Amino acid sequence: MTYPTDPSHDALVDELRRLRAKGLVGLRTLRLRELLDAAVACGLAAPGSVGPAGVEALVRKAVEELGGGRLGDAAAYTFGLPPGTRDWPAQDRRRRSAEIYGVGVDRFRKRYERVVLGETADAVLRLAARTAVPESTDRREPAAHEPDPSEAGTRAPPPRQVVPLSVGSRTVPITVHTCSVEMLTGIHVIVSSANTYLELAHTFTTSLSARLRRAASRKGPSGEILDDTLARELATWMSRHGRSGLTVAPGTVVPTSAGDLAQRGIVRIYHAAVVAPRPGTNHYDIDPANISLAVANVFRLARAERVDFPGLRSVCLPLFGTGRGGLAEDVSITWIRAALTAELAEDDSWEVHFVARYPRTARTIVDGLRSDGQAPS
Structure with a gap:
């Protein structure tokens, strides 16, 4: 098997939810394909294995990865990991987890249990990414460059790497961070991908906007x-501009404060509306050209805000539209790169981060920045 063809986060959450309902004693009756694949990738189960031992070992390691505290303790009881709880009924495990959070069972089920399952799924993905080595038969499109010698033999890109971006006859350094967005420090502006209603993801989900x-x-x-x-602050902006309950034009970028992230040296959060909800469905539409427009508007807004925030000079971008928008990561970085190159050709004093x-996403960004390709016309 080739990782990082990671099992989707939603698929892992679904299997963890089924495991929560059955408990460890029900592992033999469950067919948890994504969890078993991840266990194989982590070296916890042999290829072709169908036994429950590998999945149990993976879940235990994932819960350990959460680092204890309320989240880790609640996750342990959710799956029946503490001694003596293996055969507890699902309702008893849920009740104990709710007590850890100090809330009622119903509130825990509707809110905190989703967080527990989502964070455990994230931990599984992190474990798989750290232990998996891409095979030479990887089905992804080949990179447009040969890897740096410093990266040869590594299992994942470094947590922070600097990539030279060609801008005309010169190069501009771009820093790519492989981490969760809330771990960033000292970057003045963090940009988040948003929908055209400028409504943020629920706090219990795992998207970039939810984490911010x-x-x-x-x-x-x-x-x-x-x-x-x-x-x-977004609701206030929408009301002030007469857009409450309505959409903004794709490519619009709206600023807010950084809230508690100011403690990490973040000054502003920019919300770039790039995906449009499709009426009557749970799907989204995205025109890749709006990605380049959003990038241009990010820098336009940042220049304007230097009046109120002198010294504003560093900006961190995500890959726009690759979550619910469904856009391929290599397509997103192609359109970002085209707009970014144009901006830096006019003013290369900006410190740009991604x-x-x-790790898979970081590699796509690095490949895209090093490529000489242009956005489609």
Whole structure:
């Protein structure tokens, strides 16, 4: 098997939800293909294995990866990992997890249990990414360049790497971070991909906007959200501009404060509307040309905001439209690169960063920045 053809996050969450319902004693009756594939990738199960031992070992390692605390403890009881809880009924495990969070069972089920399952799925993906070595028969399109010698034999890109971007007759250094966005520090502007309603993802999900929303919010001593800063400021902007309940033009970029992320040296969060919800469905449409427009508007806005925020000089971009928008990552970086090159040709004083949660995405960004390709006309 080739990782990083990672199992999708949603598929892992679905299998973890089924495991929660059955518990470890029900592993033999479940067919958890994605979890078993991840266990094989992590070296916890032999290829072709159908036994439950590898999946149980993987879930235990994933829960350990959460690092304890309320989240880790609740995850352990959710799956029946502590001694003596292996055969507990699902309702008893859920009740104990709710007690850990200090909430009722129904509230835990509707909110916190989703967080537990989502974070455990993330931990599985991190474990697989760290231990997997891409095979030479990887089905992805070949990179447009030969890898640097410094990367030869590595299992994943470094957490921070600098890539030279060709801008005319010179090169401009671009920094690519492989981490979760809330771990970034000292970058003045972080850009998030948004829908044209400028409505943020729910705080219990794992998208970039959801993570920024959680990290920027002001929280109480038990982790409860006291001020949903980004959502509040976006709603204020929409109301002030007469767009409440309506859409903005694709490519629009709206600024908010960084909320609690200011403690990490972040000054502003920019929300770039690049995906348009398709009426009457759960799907989205995206015109890749709007990605280049959004990038241009990010720098236009940043230049304008230097009046109120002197010294604003560093910007971190994501891959736009590759989540719910469904756009291929290599297509997204192609359109970003075209707009970015044009901006830096006019002013290369900007410090430009990219953030990627998974190594595969980081590699796509690096390949795209090094490529000489142009965005389609």
